[in-house]
Every structure is written in C-alpha cells, then in structure tokens.
Amino acid sequence: MTNTPVALTLNAGSSSLKFGLFSIGATPVAMAVGLVDSIGRTPTLKASFGAGMPPLGRDLTPAEASDHKSALATALALLRQHFPEAQVAVVGHRVVHGGPSYDGPMRLTPQVMAELRRLSPFAPIHQPHNLAGIDAAVAAFPDAVQVACFDTAFHRSHPWVNDTFALPRDYYDKGVRRYGFHGLSYDYISGELNRTAPLIHAGRVIVAHLGNGASMCAMLGGRSVASTMGFTALDGLPMGTRTGQIDPGVIFYLVQQEGMTIDEVRDLFYTRSGLLGLSGLSNDMRALEAAGSTQANEAIDYFVFRIRRELGGLAAALGGLDALVFCGGIGENSRLIRERVCEGMGWIGLDLDRARNAAGDTVISTDMSRARVMVIPTNEELVIARAAKKVVDADSACAAGRPNVRNT
Numbered sequence: 001m002t003n004t005p006v007a008l009t010l011n012a013g014s015s016s017l018k019f020g021l022f023s024i025g026a027t028p029v030a031m032a033v034g035l036v037d038s039i040g041r042t043p044t045l046k047a048s049f050g051a052g053m054p055p056l057g058r059d060l061t062p063a064e065a066s067d068h069k070s071a072l073a074t075a076l077a078l079l080r081q082h083f084p085e086a087q088v089a090v091v092g093h094r095v096v097h098g099g100p101s102y103d104g105p106m107r108l109t110p111q112v113m114a115e116l117r118r119l120s121p122f123a124p125i126h127q128p129h130n131l132a133g134i135d136a137a138v139a140a141f142p143d144a145v146q147v148a149c150f151d152t153a154f155h156r157s158h159p160w161v162n163d164t165f166a167l168p169r170d171y172y173d174k175g176v177r178r179y180g181f182h183g184l185s186y187d188y189i190s191g192e193l194n195r196t197a198p199l200i201h202a203g204r205v206i207v208a209h210l211g212n213g214a215s216m217c218a219m220l221g222g223r224s225v226a227s228t229m230g231f232t233a234l235d236g237l238p239m240g241t242r243t244g245q246i247d248p249g250v251i252f253y254l255v256q257q258e259g260m261t262i263d264e265v266r267d268l269f270y271t272r273s274g275l276l277g278l279s280g281l282s283n284d285m286r287a288l289e290a291a292g293s294t295q296a297n298e299a300i301d302y303f304v305f306r307i308r309r310e311l312g313g314l315a316a317a318l319g320g321l322d323a324l325v326f327c328g329g330i331g332e333n334s335r336l337i338r339e340r341v342c343e344g345m346g347w348i349g350l351d352l353d354r355a356r357n358a359a360g361d362t363v364i365s366t367d368m369s370r371a372r373v374m375v376i377p378t379n380e381e382l383v384i385a386r387a388a389k390k391v392v393d394a395d396s397a398c399a400a401g402r403p404n405v406r407n408t
C-alpha cells in the first residue's frame, strides 16, 4: 500500500461495529471489510482482505472490545497491520436517522452533529451508537473529513400519504413521520439496477431486504415511493428479534393489564419477538430452516406470509410490478424463502424458475415471467465509501476553484 488516501467506513450497531477500508481512486474499491461483534460481551473479530487472501476470524479479549471506542481501536490496529501506509482521508458513517430534511449524505460539522443528537430520541436503540462511532472516529482521525450517510435519506422521495400517520397534524410537524430505513441498501440496489437493467430501473420495482433486520421498499424510477418500515425500524415485516407490524393496542394491554413498563415493552418488541419469539429457538433463519420443528416452521410461515402481504400492498402502491429483487442475508441466501414468497404469485406476474433459484442465479424468474425476480447482493459499505469519496472530490474541486457540487 502506498500513501494513497483511503476511506474508512463505519457502521456502528448496538453491539457491533462493521468497518471497511476503500481505496478512493476513480471508483472506491474495497481493500478490507470486517466486523467486531458482541462488543461488551464475548467479542469476536472477522475480516476479509479481498480475493486470494484468507479471511480472518478470532475471539477477542473483553478489553479489546469493551465498548465502541476500544472496538474501533482493535479494528484500526488490524487495518494498520495490513496497510501500514494507508492515510485515512475521510471516514464515512452509517447513521440510522437523518430526520425529515437530510435527503443525502452530509459532511459532519458541529451543527450537523447537534441536529443528529437532537434526533436520537427518534431512534434510541441505534442513533446513540452511531454517534458514539462518530465520536470515536473523530478522536482517532481528527484531521479526516467525516461524512454521515443516513438510512432514512433514500425514502425522503416518498409521497406525503406514505410519510404521515393519521394523527393530528401537529405530530407530523413535530417529526412523528414514516421515515423508512435500510436506505443505504436500497440506494445500492437502485444503482445496480440502473447499471445492469436500466429498463427495469425505470419501472416499478419492489426490493425485499431480508436480513436480521428486514423491510421492503417500492421504487418507481429508482426512487422510493413506499416502504414497510415507519417511524422506527420496528414496523413492517417480522425480523430476527423484532415484532414488525403490531396493533398499538397490544402496548396498552401490556402496560395496563400486565403491568409492564414501557422499557419492558420496548425490550420485548425489539429483542425477544420476531423469529426468535415465534420459534422459541433462534433469530437465525439458517437454524430455523434446519430445525424442522412445528414452532420453527410456523415462524417461517409467518415471515413468508407477511412478506407476501406487503408485496401485494406495495405493488398496489406502484400500480403494478416489473421486478422483485431479493437482498440481505436471507434474501441472498435462502432459496426456500425466495421460493415460498413467489409461490402462487402468478396473479402479480411472478413466475419463479426453481432451477435458477436453486442455482443462485441473478435472475431467478422464467423467461416467460411478466415481472422479473432477481437476487442482488447488497453493499451498504460501498454506498458509504462512494459518498465519502464524493465529499473529498468536492473539496478538491473547491480547492481548485471549480464550482462546488451539492452539499454532501
């Protein structure tokens, strides 16, 4: 590695830190991606360094990742060991909430940081960890440009009817809105469709991001018009440990009749529900597919049923369907879930080719299928790296006296 400037990408979750190192030449290229998991408990480290290099995986000592700051230090030590001369010019951060106004990446200034802290109550489970990751990165790279990329930004294009709840108007004005999440993933898929299938990109597409967190997005011409997640990343599809859509009356019941506190209800909805709660076994789809028990099968049934329901609703929002795209850990890897989602969906134009699905092809519908079914591995880190590069390029353009690009 030379002194070429590089971009570091960080995605700080509640107990994990995903990181990536990208060269920022003409287009960003991943040099390394990795994950510190189970921060503060029994931490582990995984990393890969591109083709031909063996992936790395090891348990960490508790001190190596007791919090996000030490986890970042551990990740950086690994990156420095492999790329001793890399100069981190820019750090791109995944930030879950950008509020109603941020519709694209933002360079982090004290004012933007203050606004993001103000938004923390909207995403109390995620935003404080994202901000802790930013604080740790600023301390580690005080001279680097810091850029925030928001999960909500991609959905700012959706219309008012999918931005509001039927509450008195002043709640909307106070920010109680349907923001939508997983925007970095949808942004990547939209870009890939534009690159590889422009006619599809220009049409009516539903993307199913099915991972431990799961949501779906309806896109028209590559822009979000509706999504299954709302005010928080709790709405919509059932997830690994989250309920997905639930009648709010259940909250009243749990608090008033069962005597639960709001914190207990939140913990129940976020960490003990979804696939884990239904199966009583695991939040991991691989474990449920392998188990074959009645409860595991019912958890899968519910997951598939809700995806199919949302598919119909989102197709109605689009006025039809030209393509369904699967991504995320489950969407990219589980042929069973893809098959079950598409089963009997001829009425909406889907005709799955079982052999293509089993082979893991990119296009898994038959040639006769009215709507195309695709599998596209998502890459949120690359979206962050591209945004980070754009900011650095804009700085260079400014320094060279050329007009600035948009305030990235």
Ligand code: AMP
Binding pocket: 210, 211, 212, 213, 240, 283, 284, 285, 286, 287, 289, 328, 329, 330, 333, 334, 335
């Ligand atoms: P993600 O959050 O996108 O990393 O996705 C994690 C989810 O993907 C977990 O539920 C995993 O069990 C699931 N997953 C990963 N690989 C497979 C596979 N081969 N078959 C079924 N599910 C999988």
